[in-house]
Amino acid sequence: MNERVALYGHDTMGLGHVRRNLALAAALRSSRHSPQVLVITGATEAGRFPLPDGVDLLVLPGVAKDESGGYRSRRLHAPLADVVALRSSILTAALMSFQPHLLVVDKVARGFAGELEPILPALRDAGTRMVLGLRDVLDGPPAAATEWRTLQTTEALRHYYDEAWVYGDRRVSDLASDCRVPPSVRRLLRYTGFLATGRPGTAAGPLPIPGGEPYVLGLLGGGQDGAELAEAFAAAPRPAGVAGVLVTGPYLPATTRAALHAAAAADPDLHIVDFCADPISWTRRASAVMCMGGYNTVCEVLSTDTPALLVPRVRPRTEQFVRARRLSELGLVDDMHPRDLTPALLGHWTAEAVTRPRRPRLGVDLCGMDAVRHFAEAHFEEARRAA
CATH class of the missing domain: 3.40.50.2000 (Glycogen Phosphorylase B;)
Structure with missing residues (x-):
């Protein structure tokens, strides 16, 4: 089986979602199964990052967040609802064609403004394994719990998802507690550790200062x-x-x-x-x-x-x-x-x-990349058995 993975991020502010998904794509490519990976993003700037062999991008029409936390179309002069409908249509066509064995959805279980909902049942029926990827902290605890409920994350996890990966160390941030995740879906949470050690890297280019200068x-x-x-x-x-x-x-x-x-x-x-x-x-x-x-x-x-x-x-x-x-x-x-x-x-x-002795950062799990590879390989085996 030639495994395929789709990594979805809604990318409404900054480059965080796409940078995390590109790092995950490189980590997955280095796993035993070496799957083909499609990174789905709303950030056109994703094209400025080098892509590993076997990884490609699908760039959706952009959506932007303003200072108040509201959303708007990033470039198209169109109502937000029309842009979401366009994005949803593109997602449905692309994912039905790509038929991933594993779909990892970053942060928003139903997709931005629910744009993934039309395709999730069909992917589920086709045997796609589904994972919700969550950073270590979503917001301050009261706001995070409110957003968890507002976005109907519990309901989406129950209906569609096999697992949720929390990209952090529970000793630092307990997302289940912060978001008041109900016991019925806490069993789906897997804390990976921070996506830090072994983070795939590329050449940064020469520093703009002479070599050796502090x-x-x-x-x-x-x-x-x-x-x-x-x-x-x-x-x-x-x-x-x-x-x-x-x-x-x-x-x-x-x-x-x-x-x-x-x-x-x-x-x-x-x-x-x-x-x-x-x-x-x-x-x-x-x-x-x-x-x-x-x-x-x-x-x-x-x-x-x-x-x-x-x-x-x-x-x-x-x-x-x-x-x-x-x-x-x-x-x-x-x-x-x-x-x-x-x-x-x-x-x-x-x-x-600058005069402080340098010390390794101990006492926190920084090996999330290894955990993601391990968890993904288990899903590939499940998909293989179900095929």
Whole structure:
């Protein structure tokens, strides 16, 4: 049996969903079954990332989230309902044609605005194994529990899904408790550990500084809500002889990006990189790293021994704040609330962090990639027996 996997992400804000699914695709390709993988995304920027052999993209018409948490069409001048209907039609045709043995749906069990519901029963009848993939923290516990109910996640799990993978360590974040998951579906939850160690990587390209020169690294993820951290990073004092390298992401507002490049033109030790597909190697080599609290960036940081400061966003969700605070309480990272963010405080943290002894991050499960490969292989065996 030539196994096929479809990884669906709705991608309404930033690059988190597609980056996680591309990392999962590479991990699955390295498993014993080496399945063909179709990554389904609403982010056209997914095409900027290198794809492993045997992995391809299906890009849906985009949907965007605004600052209030509402949604709209990203590019088409059309009502949101029309865009959702178009996306649903594309999904139905593609998945019926691809006939995956395993479908992994990222975060939203029924798909964005229910766009997967028309195809889920047919896939179930065809023998597709279905898994809901959930990051370690969805939101602050009260909001996460409310959203779990509003999106009818329990009902979807009961009707369609074989399992739910939680990409975290239960000792750090207990999603079942945070979301008040009913006992009837808790049995489906499998905690994988963080998708950190062994995260498939690609060449990040040469650093924009001479080899061997110490530097502090700033990471904004997609950059959509990273302007405040970017501006503070650029203005923060750095120890003598330590450069600053800031990776902004493709969604950083154009006015902020222009101001950063102007600041770099006036400061030869400040370097602005608009996009880096895989900054893990840069993170390992850095003297210290400052970043937001998005899942993928945090996993990359946790896979290194580089001192790290997380400055999470706190709206429209508190997901990043909850993650940053829980990891900080375990001594794995430092955290700073964005209301306290100033160039002076960043400079003070940097001066201490670059002299700090480097220590491996112990006491937390970082081997989620291995767990995903193991769980997926069990589903392939089930699909084989059912064929």
